[in-house]
Amino acid sequence: MIIQTEPFIDQSDLKILKKVIARKYVTEDKYTKIFENKIKSYTRSKYAISVNNWTSGLYCCLKAFNIGPGDEVIVPNLTFIATSNAVLMTGATLVLCEVNQDDMCIDINKLEKLINKKTKAVIPVHLYGNCCNMKEIIKFKKKYKFAVIEDAAQALGVRYKDKHVGNFGDCGGFSFYGNKIMTTGEGGIIITNNKNLAKKIYKLKNHGRDKKGIFKHQSIGFNFMFTELQAALGISQLNKLDKILKKRDQIFNFYCKNINDKNKIKLHLNDKSIKPLHWFVNITAKNISKISRELKKIGFQTRKLFYPLNLQPCYKNHENVKNLNSDFTISKKTYQNVLSLPTFHNIKKKDLKKICNLINKF
Numbered sequence: 001m002i003i004q005t006e007p008f009i010d011q012s013d014l015k016i017l018k019k020v021i022a023r024k025y026v027t028e029d030k031y032t033k034i035f036e037n038k039i040k041s042y043t044r045s046k047y048a049i050s051v052n053n054w055t056s057g058l059y060c061c062l063k064a065f066n067i068g069p070g071d072e073v074i075v076p077n078l079t080f081i082a083t084s085n086a087v088l089m090t091g092a093t094l095v096l097c098e099v100n101q102d103d104m105c106i107d108i109n110k111l112e113k114l115i116n117k118k119t120k121a122v123i124p125v126h127l128y129g130n131c132c133n134m135k136e137i138i139k140f141k142k143k144y145k146f147a148v149i150e151d152a153a154q155a156l157g158v159r160y161k162d163k164h165v166g167n168f169g170d171c172g173g174f175s176f177y178g179n180k181i182m183t184t185g186e187g188g189i190i191i192t193n194n195k196n197l198a199k200k201i202y203k204l205k206n207h208g209r210d211k212k213g214i215f216k217h218q219s220i221g222f223n224f225m226f227t228e229l230q231a232a233l234g235i236s237q238l239n240k241l242d243k244i245l246k247k248r249d250q251i252f253n254f255y256c257k258n259i260n261d262k263n264k265i266k267l268h269l270n271d272k273s274i275k276p277l278h279w280f281v282n283i284t285a286k287n288i289s290k291i292s293r294e295l296k297k298i299g300f301q302t303r304k305l306f307y308p309l310n311l312q313p314c315y316k317n318h319e320n321v322k323n324l325n326s327d328f329t330i331s332k333k334t335y336q337n338v339l340s341l342p343t344f345h346n347i348k349k350k351d352l353k354k355i356c357n358l359i360n361k362f
């Protein structure tokens with residue numbers, strides 16, 4: 001079975017991992033600093049704070065804004081559940097917002113209608129390597145005064161007018177989970193250009209203290225620390241990121257060229273200012289279950305989209321989820337009609353061809 005996605009791991013990753021293990025200092029130290037500095041220069045942000053995963057990262061960002069019970073946080077209805085769970089973990093109220101059909105990102109017209117005095121933050125999600133309409137979201141931020149935390153878990157490498165995502169709001173972050181564009185196993189990083197916020201976030205992830213090795217704690221924090229092993233992998237993966245992104249573009253172009261009905265390939269926003277990332281190639285079709293079944297028969301795994309949050313069984317009747325019964329037709333339809341095709345660095349051309357041929361039969 002050719003799986004839907006896998007990380008691009010090779011000898012260069014093993015080489016640096018061996019070096020770090022041989023050093024025997026495995027908790028956060030100089031390799032973590034090197035990795036953070038590399039992320040800072042890649043994204044052109046002033047501060048980068050690594051965390052054990054981006055779910056903890058999101059939680060830290062929300063806590064850094066003192067978000068908690070009584071506050072409202074707006075999240076798109078179509079995202080991986082970690083985005084919304086981080087909000088619920090703070091005790092705040094989760095407010096769901098419908099997404100656009102074309103880019104699957106938060107619908108800014110619907111967003112404005114959900115903003116009120118209790119709104120303390122909005123979390124735009126750059127889903128599947130698309131880019132949210134940050135220009136409008138930042139206009140709202142200025143008008144209504146709330147925090148913007150960009151969930152760029154799937155969007156390392158995405159730029160709008162040459163500015164990297166994560167730099168538009170107060171802070172943003174990336175996930176390095178195994179299926180992401182680059183991986184550290186588990187892991188994540190927060191970027192910000194705000195010194196005070198960076199300090200607060202670092203403190204929160206490091207047991208409430210400014211640095212390691214001191215045992216008098218002025219505030220309560222958590223242990224969301226990174227490891228040198230993750231940093232080692234992160235450094236070598238980041239060194240290959242441009243190569244990975246280029247290959248993803250080629251895979252996307254191959255699918256576009258070889259699937260006969262161009263309307264069936266879900267394209268990213270037709271905005272020349274956006275440099276998206278083709279994390280997964282998604283097709284829109286009425287019969288995705290059949291396509292998925294037939295592809296499985298010839299040895300290819302596919303993946304459905306994230307399940308809309310308003311339909312999540314664990315949120316049913318949840319007292320802290322505000323608008324479960326609003327109209328979320330677009331997210332539901334998108335979930336029903338979009339399928340992620342095999343998309344990863346080492347996929348062979350002959351396999352891509354087989355996938356396209358089968359899709360063309362439908």
Ligand SMILES: Cc1ncc(COP(=O)(O)O)c(C=O)c1O
Pocket residue numbers: 053054055056079080082083125151153154174175176177186187188
């Ligand atoms: C959109 C989105 N948000 C948040 C997360 C959580 O990241 P992590 O798995 O690093 O905790 C993920 C991915 O896993 C994600 O895809």
